[in-house]
Amino acid sequence: MTDQAVDISGPVKASGAEDPSGGAAPRFFGRERELKALREDIERAGLDTLAGRKSPRARVLLIAGRPGSGRSALAEELAAALTGADVAEAAAGAAGALPWTARGTGSGDYPDGVLRAGLTDPGGERVPTERTAGEILGLLGLAVPPGADGDELSEMVREALAVRRVVLLLDDAADAEQVDPLLPENPHCLVVATATGPLTGIPDVRPCTLGGLEAGAATRSLARTIGQVRVTVDPRTAQALAEECGGQPAALALVGGLLAAHPRTSVADVAGQLRGLPDAGDQQPTGARPLARAFRLVHDSLPTAAARILRLLALAPAGLADAHTASALAGCSVSAARSTLDDFVRLGLVRTDGAAHPQYAVRGCLAPMLRDLLEDRERPAEIQLARARMLERTVRRLQSCRAVTEPEDAGARRKLAGLPRSLRFPDAEEAGVWLRQRQPALLASARLAVADGELDTLARRLVAALVRALAAHRGTEAAAPELYGLHGLVLDVALRRELPREQAAALLNLGDLDARTGRTRAALTRYRAALDAGRAAKDLYATGRAMESVGGAYEELGDYHRAADWYGRALSQRLTQGEREDEARLYGRLGAVHTYAGRYGEALRNWRAAAAGHRRLGGPAAQARALSEAARVQEYAGRPHESLQTCREAVELARRAGDVRLQAALQLRLADTLDRLGDPAAAGLHRIAADRLLGEESPAYEIRSASTES
Missing domain, CATH: 3.40.50.300 (P-loop containing nucleotide triphosphate hydrolases)
Structure with missing residues (x-):
């Protein structure tokens, strides 16, 4: 198709379409x-x-x-x-x-x-x-x-x-x-x-x-579209045309749109053409034939290029298309597609929402006929090519939607500058509006692409781009329900294509969302499956992450023995890889579960190992938190003097880190310990120091036993 718009338009209303009385036509009548x-x-x-x-x-x-x-x-x-x-x-x-x-x-x-x-x-x-x-x-x-x-x-x-x-x-x-x-x-x-x-x-x-409209109401419906004058000059023919439409509002809207678009065509001509069309076959119910004939009459009146665009709209996800969707399906320019879609609105074939980024909804009663026409008139290879073009265009729009949220000097913004102007968004706000309006169609597009099974590479790219765009504009927490479904689609493709690395990633993401919503046992099942997939893919990161997540699930369930076992397995793998940050975090998680289980000796060793790891990484604040937890364990174990000394070390580290709130929390910890040792005067001095650090209106936060590094 050329870049020129398909010219099927005519005046939206014929001469004399206005109500002769000068009043507005009623919006709803006949029922x-x-x-x-x-x-x-x-x-x-x-x-x-x-x-x-x-x-x-x-x-x-x-x-x-x-x-x-x-x-x-x-x-x-x-x-x-x-x-x-x-x-x-x-x-x-x-x-x-x-x-x-x-x-x-x-x-x-x-x-x-x-x-x-x-x-x-x-x-x-x-x-x-x-x-x-x-x-x-x-x-x-x-x-x-x-x-x-x-x-x-x-x-x-x-x-x-x-x-x-x-x-x-x-x-x-x-x-x-x-x-x-x-x-x-x-x-x-x-x-x-x-x-x-x-x-x-x-x-x-x-x-x-509901059946058909009564004769008078059906004729008035027709007059509202084509103008009262064209009905008045030949009322019997107009009534006959309404009867040919079975009084069905959708059929009347189609023939009315056709007459309005061609003001020189007489009502008698359209009535004769409609009457001369053969029925689709005996399989079609009698009541469905008027609408089918009216649709076929309008479709056959379209220029070849416009008729093809109309048929291809059967592929629009959720029945919703915008100019880019139609452009990609037909392989024409965006402006030509938009003009043709507007013509379809005037013909009564689609409806539009009139939003900033207008969407065009295929009428639900026409969707089955569009699908039948598409399968009858288009070769399967052409249909699949059109679907692939649509998915590729959607991926590029989503990439542009996400990239516009990046800083100006980011690589994604530089790539964005290389895209055609029609694919770019002027700013992040505009991109967010588009994403919100198109979200139902985008989610439907992802579901359809995965269900198709023949375009899995494009489907994976589409889902990945949609996940990134939703996270960028809405945040992972707000978009969690949609992300859950999208990760499930990734898993479906990965299982079908036997891609264990992607299986592991999808299962981990699904497990995290299950855990976040309190479905801990479901999350545990996901994490174990992710571990198997990671091992099959020989992906050390996925296996380590899965083992740690299994441990976290057992910790949440209160099974501290198993939690410690799985944290220990994850730690062993990290030690062989020299990943010091992960090592320090896992030592802390081990210290926490041993503390919960009352194994204070093991807990103390792991908290000290976590503190040593953070010292090697140059993180005095994290080291201070680990030492604070070690001090808590010493106190639980009945060693208050050692706890006091460890807590003082943590205070000094927090001071060096410049973490005022952490210093205040540790001062309060020291005060509580001194109270238990029978030195209220010294305890009071530490509480005064904490108040001085933060002020009376800003209480220090509590350092919990669960590792803050997890």
């Missing part, structure tokens, strides 16, 4: 009866009420209908009406761009607004419960524990919603098993679900089933 029935259903007494029981859960409303029937738009309209949610924000949610939360006006039964989540991916796959629950928690501003399973996260959702009055909109549910775990145990909340059929298994749910 007033269904909307009224849904609102009445909220007030209807449920089975529990009729039985004299208090309802234990939220009321569930189901809007059922085929994709393209307007079920999501009706759900959004109902939610907005109940909460006073912003109409534009609701429209962005309906576009499928991002999950959203909208605050109401503070009045009504649901003052805490609307929470929305999609339950089916554009590819047709069910969204796992843990991902949906994590999205809802994120919308509520609650931290998501990394690695938590669906049961834990859905329980957190129920707890969070137990104290709120919200409308929970669950779009495109495959079955009741997706909805049931998320139902709030709070009768003051409302769940609005959309699905193709009934949600068997959820009690007291009466579906509001």
Whole structure:
């Protein structure tokens, strides 16, 4: 494709598109009866009420209908009406761009607004419960524990919603098993679900089933897009065209967009073309044929290059594309891709969120047809090449996103200057905005790349770049839930490709996140597997790190004997490699676990060895901390005079290091020891010295038995 934009555009509205009365066209019409029935259903007494029981859960409303029937738009309209949610924000949610939360006006039964989540991916796959629950928690501003399973996260959702009055909109549910775990145990909340059929298994749910719009409403919908004049001059043909579309809002939007883009084309011509299209086959349900024919008519009217871009959008992760995604897929310039995507918006093929970095969401009802067309019209090799181009572009954008956070003189910034201008970000703030907006699509891209199995090298690069970008912009703590999933993807590829070094790295990262969230036994399993992988790769760093981590897990579990054994193994390896900093740290960890276990002789030897190691490394502050712990052990062992002398050595080292807070902490340690030795006067002098060092408002920190070097 050339760098020129594909010219399929015409006026967005034909002449006379404005409402003759001068008033704005209504945003939502044609479903007033269904909307009224849904609102009445909220007030209807449920089975529990009729039985004299208090309802234990939220009321569930189901809007059922085929994709393209307007079920999501009706759900959004109902939610907005109940909460006073912003109409534009609701429209962005309906576009499928991002999950959203909208605050109401503070009045009504649901003052805490609307929470929305999609339950089916554009590819047709069910969204796992843990991902949906994590999205809802994120919308509520609650931290998501990394690695938590669906049961834990859905329980957190129920707890969070137990104290709120919200409308929970669950779009495109495959079955009741997706909805049931998320139902709030709070009768003051409302769940609005959309699905193709009934949600068997959820009690007291009466579906509001949608068919086509009535003839008058369907014609008005068409007039809103193409202008009242073109309908008025030939009302019978306009009504016939609406009937050919089956009254389906999505089909009407497509033919309306086609007519608006070609103002010289008559309504009769489009109606005749639509009527003349053959059905796709007997396998297609009758109710799905109007939308399929309307889509095929619009697709076939596009120039060749634009039609190919449209088909390739089936590869867009999470159904979300930006100009760079479309550019990479089609092999055209970014400006040409952006222009073509804007044309698709006018044709009703995609929707856009209008953000600073606009994203274009493929309509969910069109996604299956796009996939079928892609497989039918494009060779598998071309599809794989397009996917590879998209992944490579994404990797470069992520590298640019991370590099812009580096100092000006860093190597990454120098490499950034060599990238094309379109791939660069002006500053870190702009890059962070892009990363936040594109995060759902980026995570979906990583999952799809790994699942593909044929582009593992690119998949590994993509995951690595995404991990670095998230850590740079959000920090490892804030991004831990996403990082956990990404490390799991790395592990999948490493296992598939038999890459033991990468297996070890992924297992260590996953183990660290498990340990940080209190899943110590799960972390222990990860660390042991990492040790095996490190040994298979003959990676000394990975094996040493794994042995130390196994020891840390046993220490956390209170098994100090095993912890000391594994720390000792890690120390033996470090001693053979001459890694003095690691040696000193491991001596300290051994000293800590021996102290906990009451083996004071072993503890004292290891703390003194740690102090000697830090002395050789030239770290007087670390040496002082190790000697302070040695003094603590001496005191536990009933040797207070030796403890006093060791603590004085530590004070002198802290003074030489210029660590005022450490000096103050050690002065307090000396005071406590002198009190126990029966010398309160000297103890008081040391407390005065500590107060003088820090001032009355800045208490000294406590030196704990657990090694601060671990």
